[in-house]
Amino acid sequence: MGNKEKGSNAERELLKMFSASSWRAVRVAGSGIGEESPCDLIAGKGNQKFAIECKTSKDKKRYLNKSQINDFLVFSEIFGLEPLIAVRFNREGWFFINPKDFGIEDTGRLLAISLEDAKQKGKRFSEIFSQSEDFSDLIS
DSSP, X not given: OOHHHHHHHHHHHHHHHHHHTTOXXXXXXXXXXXXXXXXXXXXXXXXXXXXXXXXXXXXXXXEEEHHHHHHHHHHHHHHTOEEEEEEEEXXXXXXXXXXXXXXXXXXXXXXXXXXXXXXXXXXXXXXXXXXXXXXXXXXX
């Protein structure tokens, strides 16, 4: 299975998680192809609306290009969406990370987050996307 297929499967997995939690989410067409669609999912319930960039990693660290994060933040701001980066480390599950916490390690052109840092800084799906409609204190 190629990287693109793995990424698409991860996005579909999150869509099912949102649906099972009474949220609505859509995959963004052409995500990852260019600056025109710099997020993978848009999810919402009530007044809470999120732009989500999905990443998976078989390693203990995940890297993202700084310009990709910047494009994602600009996109989120234009549409009034809360930005979250969802990272799934194999056999560890999903962590939802505020983009400002993603760059724990700066390699120059790339920003990285380790599994250990994701566990400390990130939140699990149920911590953010519960049945409640007020989540603003959870992602700050």
